[in-house]
Amino acid sequence: MSTKSAEEALFENPDRRTRALIRVGTAIAALAMLALIAAIVLRFYQAGQLAPRYWEFFAWGSTWKFLLSGLIGTLASAAMAAAIALTVGLVFMAGRLSKIWPIRWAAVALIEFFRGVPSLLLIYFCFLILPSLGFKMSSYWMVTLPIGLNTAAVVAEVYRSGVLAVPRGQRDAAVSLALNGWQTFFDVIFPQAIRYVVPSLLAQLVIVVKDTTFGYVVTYGELMQNAKVLVANYNSLVPVYLIVAVIYCLLNYSLSKTSRALNNRMGAPATLSKAGGRLNRHAG
Amino acid sequence: MPDRIRIEKACKHFGTLKALNNVSLSVRAGETLVIIGPSGSGKSTLLRSVNRLEALSSGDIWIDDDHVSNDGANIRRIREEVGMVFQDFNLFPHLTVAQNIELAPVRVKKLKRSQARERAVELLARVGLAEKHDALPGQLSGGQKQRVAIARALAMDPKVMLFDEPTSALDPEMVKEVLDVMLDLAKGGMTMMVVTHEMGFARAAADRVVFMDQGEIIEEGTPEQFFTAARNERTVKFLAHIL
Numbered sequence: 001m002s003t004k005s006a007e008e009a010l011f012e013n014p015d016r017r018t019r020a021l022i023r024v025g026t027a028i029a030a031l032a033m034l035a036l037i038a039a040i041v042l043r044f045y046q047a048g049q050l051a052p053r054y055w056e057f058f059a060w061g062s063t064w065k066f067l068l069s070g071l072i073g074t075l076a077s078a079a080m081a082a083a084i085a086l087t088v089g090l091v092f093m094a095g096r097l098s099k100i101w102p103i104r105w106a107a108v109a110l111i112e113f114f115r116g117v118p119s120l121l122l123i124y125f126c127f128l129i130l131p132s133l134g135f136k137m138s139s140y141w142m143v144t145l146p147i148g149l150n151t152a153a154v155v156a157e158v159y160r161s162g163v164l165a166v167p168r169g170q171r172d173a174a175v176s177l178a179l180n181g182w183q184t185f186f187d188v189i190f191p192q193a194i195r196y197v198v199p200s201l202l203a204q205l206v207i208v209v210k211d212t213t214f215g216y217v218v219t220y221g222e223l224m225q226n227a228k229v230l231v232a233n234y235n236s237l238v239p240v241y242l243i244v245a246v247i248y249c250l251l252n253y254s255l256s257k258t259s260r261a262l263n264n265r266m267g268a269p270a271t272l273s274k275a276g277g278r279l280n281r282h283a284g
Numbered sequence: 285m286p287d288r289i290r291i292e293k294a295c296k297h298f299g300t301l302k303a304l305n306n307v308s309l310s311v312r313a314g315e316t317l318v319i320i321g322p323s324g325s326g327k328s329t330l331l332r333s334v335n336r337l338e339a340l341s342s343g344d345i346w347i348d349d350d351h352v353s354n355d356g357a358n359i360r361r362i363r364e365e366v367g368m369v370f371q372d373f374n375l376f377p378h379l380t381v382a383q384n385i386e387l388a389p390v391r392v393k394k395l396k397r398s399q400a401r402e403r404a405v406e407l408l409a410r411v412g413l414a415e416k417h418d419a420l421p422g423q424l425s426g427g428q429k430q431r432v433a434i435a436r437a438l439a440m441d442p443k444v445m446l447f448d449e450p451t452s453a454l455d456p457e458m459v460k461e462v463l464d465v466m467l468d469l470a471k472g473g474m475t476m477m478v479v480t481h482e483m484g485f486a487r488a489a490a491d492r493v494v495f496m497d498q499g500e501i502i503e504e505g506t507p508e509q510f511f512t513a514a515r516n517e518r519t520v521k522f523l524a525h526i527l
Contacts, residue, residue, distance in 0.1 A: 173374035173433075176335055177388035177440060178363040187387060191378045 044238065054236040058243070063230065070226030071247065077144045077212045077222060082205055084148025089155030096160055107156075114153035119211050122146030127218050139220040147211045151204055158200045162193030195263075202259045206252045223247065288313040288444060288475045289334060294343035294353075296329055296499075303329040304340070305499035311477060313443075316470040318486040318507075319479045321496035322522060327479045330496070331446050334477065335359075335366040347444060364392060367437030371449040373429040375421035375436070381408070382417045385436045393440070400439070407435040411465050427458030434465055445469065447478040483527060487511065495519045 014022065044050050057063050095107025114122075126142040137145070166189050174184040215222035227244040231237050289311040296304035303326045311317045319327045332338040334345060336352055336359050345352040350362045376384050385407060386400040395403070408414050411431040421429055430450055437445060447466065451459045463485050470476055470489040480486065486493050486507055493510040495503045495518075503516045511527075514520050 167372075167374075169370060169372050169374040170376065172337055173368075173370065173376070176337060176363060176366070176368040177436070178360045178392045179388060180360060180392075183391050187391065188376055192376075195378070 049238050054234070054239050057230075057234050057236070058239070066226055066230065067223065067244070067247070070221060070223035071251075073215065073220065073222040073226070074209065074212050074224075074251075077140060077147070077215065077220065078205075078209045081144045081148040081151060081208050081212070084145070085151035085155045085204065085208065086201075088149065088152035089159055092152055092156035093159040093163070096156060097163065111153045111156050114149050115157070117150070119146050119150045120214055120217070122150060123214050123217050139215070139218040142218045143212060143215045143220045143222070147208055147214070150211070151208050154204055155201065158197050158204065159193065161200075162195075162197035163189055165196045166192045198259065198263045202256055205255060205259070209252055209255065210248070286313055287311065288315075288348060289477070290344075290346040291330070291334070292344045292346075294330065294333060294345065295341045296326070296333065296338060297341045302499045304333070304343075307343070307496075307499070307501055309494065309501060309504075311444075311475060312491075313475055314473045315491045316474075316476045316478065316489050317492050317494060318490040319477065319494045319496060320481065320483075320486065320522070320526075321502075324498075325496040326499040327496045328448050331368075331448050331477055331479050334444070334446055335363050335368055337368075360392075364440055365442050366444045366446065367440060367442035368446045369430070369433050369437055369448065369450050371452050373421070373426070373433045373453070375429055375433055377421050379420075380417070381413070381419050381421065381424070381432050384421070384432060385439045388436070389439050403439055404435070407438055408432075410438075411435045412461070425458060426454045427461045430454065430458075430462045431465055434462075434469075438469075444475045444477070447476065447480065449479050449481070451480065451482055481526060483511070495522065497522070 041050075092107055092111050095103050096111060098104045098107065123142060123146045126137065126146055130137070170188055170192065171184060174188040179187065212222050213224035216225040216228055219225060223244060227240050230240045234240070287310040289309075291307060291309045294304050294307040295302070305326075307326070307330060309317075309330075319330065321327050329338055333340050334347070334352065336345075340353050343353065347362060347366065351357050352359070352362055375381075376387070379387065382401065382404045385404040386397070389395040389400040389403065390397060405414070405417065408417060411434060413428060413431055413435070416424060416428060416432070421432070424432065434450075450466070451462050454462065459482065463482060466476070466478070466485065467489050478485070478490075490507050492504060493507050494501055495510070495514075495516070497518050503510070503514060503519045510519075511523070514523055
């Protein structure tokens, strides 16, 4: 559906004067950025951070291999945490929308708990308290499970907002075709709800990737943890973290790129058009 | 002909608003009943209670031997036989035209995909949209959407069809294509309850016309009686506005 983009709808096309102003502003901003970068590089140079001994180990294959194994650790943990979040989030949401109040209350309690408690606290719980109660898990799960559950609570609310955004007439139509509650939800409501919330889900996915950096707490070998090891070995703080930051940026950037492509293939979200945007009148 | 739909003393309150006030009405098998009235008169609520999209506050509705308004009734089995068409079409936007039509037969009646597909092709031809089989609802005009919605309802082989202002959201030039399909249905002996403002349709297709205002039935009769010799002053006033 080729509706206007938000920018087109919100702003008029700039006239010539405005376009000239924009060009001047862009040039000034670009110069300022360059100056800032130059200043930073200069400071590094003066502080001796550009000395070869801080950088030379990046020429060794073993360094990159080590970072790569960290990256794989990050991906493995993030992927599993995301899978947990997307499925458990669905269960949480179903409970939250249940007509049976004990289920609904339990879901609200769980959602609020996991949404309110920081992942780090849950990781400490898995790391320090659960083992003393006889529950032992690997460092992989000590990172992944808390992040997954934490995110599930947020995802549940994201799903719910999507479900509530589906026009009521859709439910009316499904129900009047004699579909049962389950079919109405999974065949009609949820597939539409998902399309509304893909951008929010994507934002959560990026947070999941970043949350895995808590791996250092339980010495789980993810990218950040491995970076810390390199820093300690080569006494090279700035270069290592700089490189790692770039890797995280690239990772999350490609994540949003793929999701956007996926979203486009799924079809643009159902626009609130005549087809079902209006609320069904009760009387009339 | 026996009564197919019986509505007895139906009442529906929304808070203090009485959307339906003691409405009794029956529709014979094969009959086309047209309900007209100003907005807020309760006609949509009446229609929506026939398949229990709206639950009555009190009163009873029967479809043949099925007690629709009984909480214990297997409402889904009853709904299998009651098709409904909405003002806003309510096609499923994420499914193709064919998938819209096949969904309920496959899920509810457990028809094989291939059977449902055959039936969809047949119904689409009947509403004149054979070539739109694989289109998405967003690619159709309003009139086409509504015809698909009718085909979707017919795919369940209902014995009753409910139409809730089916042409009110359409551009004028598309009204006729939808009414023609409905007229065909009426001639084919379908039992129909139609809420509409299309007086031409009422004249051509209705066996009986009912006028509602403020949750009550004010007047009913054949289209002849109704349009030429309405007795109640509210009916006369409404007709004067709309004709």
